[in-house]
Structures are given as C-alpha cells and as structure tokens.
Amino acid sequence: MVRGRLHGIARYALELACRLPVLAPDLRFSALTGPEGLPAGLGTLTPRIPLHRCPAPFLSPLEQPVLGAWLARLNPDLFHATSFSLPALWPGRLVATLHDANHLVLSEEYGPGRRLYYQLVVGPRAKTARALITVSEFSREELARELNLSPYRLQVIPNGVDARYQPQTASELKDFRERRGLPPRFLLAVGNTKPFKNLGMLAELAESLPEPLVLLAGKRAAWELGFPDSTIELSELPEDDMPRLYGAATALLLPSRYEGFGLPALEAMACGTPVVAARATSLPEVVGEAALLLPPDDARAWKETAMKLARDESLRRDLAAKGRERAARFTWEDCARRTLATYRRVLEAR
Numbered sequence: 001m002v003r004g005r006l007h008g009i010a011r012y013a014l015e016l017a018c019r020l021p022v023l024a025p026d027l028r029f030s031a032l033t034g035p036e037g038l039p040a041g042l043g044t045l046t047p048r049i050p051l052h053r054c055p056a057p058f059l060s061p062l063e064q065p066v067l068g069a070w071l072a073r074l075n076p077d078l079f080h081a082t083s084f085s086l087p088a089l090w091p092g093r094l095v096a097t098l099h100d101a102n103h104l105v106l107s108e109e110y111g112p113g114r115r116l117y118y119q120l121v122v123g124p125r126a127k128t129a130r131a132l133i134t135v136s137e138f139s140r141e142e143l144a145r146e147l148n149l150s151p152y153r154l155q156v157i158p159n160g161v162d163a164r165y166q167p168q169t170a171s172e173l174k175d176f177r178e179r180r181g182l183p184p185r186f187l188l189a190v191g192n193t194k195p196f197k198n199l200g201m202l203a204e205l206a207e208s209l210p211e212p213l214v215l216l217a218g219k220r221a222a223w224e225l226g227f228p229d230s231t232i233e234l235s236e237l238p239e240d241d242m243p244r245l246y247g248a249a250t251a252l253l254l255p256s257r258y259e260g261f262g263l264p265a266l267e268a269m270a271c272g273t274p275v276v277a278a279r280a281t282s283l284p285e286v287v288g289e290a291a292l293l294l295p296p297d298d299a300r301a302w303k304e305t306a307m308k309l310a311r312d313e314s315l316r317r318d319l320a321a322k323g324r325e326r327a328a329r330f331t332w333e334d335c336a337r338r339t340l341a342t343y344r345r346v347l348e349a350r
Helices: 008-023 063-074 112-128 137-147 170-180 199-208 221-225 239-248 263-270 283-287 299-311 313-327 332-348
Strands: 031-033 051-053 079-081 094-097 131-134 154-156 187-190 213-216 251-254 275-278 292-294
Touching: 008 263, 008 332, 094 112, 094 332, 112 137, 131 137, 131 332, 137 154, 170 239, 199 213, 199 221, 199 299, 239 263, 251 263, 251 299, 263 275, 263 283, 263 313, 275 283, 275 299, 283 292, 292 299, 299 313
Parallel strands: 031 051, 079 094, 094 131, 131 154, 187 213, 187 251, 251 275, 275 292
Antiparallel strands: none
C-alpha cells in the first residue's frame, strides 16, 4: 500500500515499520513492498529494516499466490497485514489491520471486483487471523457488521500524530509560502478524487470562499473535480513539508462523507490549524469538540463557516488551542506500543 503519494494507510505502515524495531530490539523485523519498492522522498519515514520486493502488485491477479509463496519463503513467526490485502494461502500467524469497511459500504464506487475480493479473501481470512486491529470505534462496528464478525474480535488502536506536526514559527511559514508561491492567507483541502472524499462540493463554492483555496489531492485533481482556475493546486509535496502546509493555512476543510479515521484532521489540529470537518462516520469521534462539524453536503453551511473563521480571530485561536490539546492524545508511539503488545500476545499463544 506504500506507493505514490502517501495516504493514511501508507503512513500507518511506515510509522510502525520505523518505530517497532526500536521498541522491540529482541525481535527481528522485515517488510514486504510492492515490485517498485518504496517511493522516494519519505524522509524520516524511511524504514531501516530489510525490505523484500514482492513481484506481484497489490490487488493484482497474481497477488495471492505470490504473496503466499513469499511468506512461505521468508517463514515469519508472525505476519502483520497493515491493510486489507490478507494472505489467504498462507496459514501462519496473522495480525491484520482493517482500517474501514468503505469498499463494502460504498461498493458502487469501486465496482463488483472489490466486493468479491472481500467475500473470497478478506472475510474468510479475517475469521482465522490471530488478532484483528482497527482504528476507530466507528470502523469496529462497520467491519463487524459487514464481515459478520463479533465486535469483540476487533481491537481499536487509533492512529497517531508524529511530533513533527506542531505549530511552526512565523519565519518558517513565510519561507514555505514563498517557496511554494502561496498567498499570505488561504484555506486548505486535502484528499483525493474519490467521490466519498466529497471535494467536488468544495469545487462548487470555491470562488465564493473568503480566501483562496489550496488543493492537495493528486495530479490534475482540480481539473478532474471541476475546481475553478483560482484554485491553487499542489499535486505533490514532500512529507517534511506537510506540517508547514497545515500550519500556513487559515483552516483545513474536510468534507469527507466516509472516513475510517481521518488523519488529516488530527495532523492539522496538531499544527494549530482550525479544522472544519463533516459530521459523518469517524470524524466526530476523532476531533471531539476541537473542530467545527457540519453536514457534509450543506454547501451553504460550509461557505458561511469559512466566512466566519476568516473574520473571527478569537474563534481561530480557540480552535487552535483545543485542536492541539486533542491531537496530543493520539501518538504513533502509543499506537506502536499497543500493536507490539498484540504481537507478543499472539506469539506467546499456543
């Protein structure tokens, strides 16, 4: 899953791969990547463990037999599938993290092939896994219902925020804006072009927002989603620049209709950036009372709230303080420690 521009699941895998070996020097770790290996520019997220290139790409027709063959060759005492690509043909000790059920709940956005994959691979193998992890109470309930599992089979271990995500100095933000050609004030939207991310709703009101909109959603996303020419598109950004991007924004707008967790909201709050998020799925659980929550498709409410945030400095300060306090409760260190405890429990069981 670690390929191209990083998303939440890829970050999860990398954070664990970087932290677990430090926490457990008595264990030996290695990792499977896709045929192309890891992307460049990961910076501090580059794992320092042996990497093995699995020749079959993620979800390709040969994925399952090749994945099973590689695991048989490497013969690990435990394999952690950090996403829904579970090894159906390998019978060893499996820990699996299922981040959400959106491929099942929103199957019309993915086509019948993805649902069939869940029916033939994910569901049956999840039932035989030694441990199942998910990232929110919302996802726990969704996965239990969709895969016909007891909710008690799923352990909730939330994602975290790296310490690099913190308020930046004024000079750092000024330098970042100048390097990227960004205006002194702007609103930020982060995601991708998948319909459930709901960025098309922002495209409809972008010209009426009180500040320019900066979009980070992949190459040509602004054109694909119909954003106006006034939109400032960042197709790619090095990982080390993400805290500066969040910190430079007046607010993050996150109108997603479906999230298993919603890591951008947490990262923005850690940087002291006010967040406006959809009152949907896991987002209220993650942000608590530290963000403004709106119906995901009420364009008028999103416009009015953006106007209010742009004008009200005291509101921005209040949200920034609450956001930093909320984000401090979620750390990758805690996620890694709890995941390691799951590994040890599985390894010690007969």
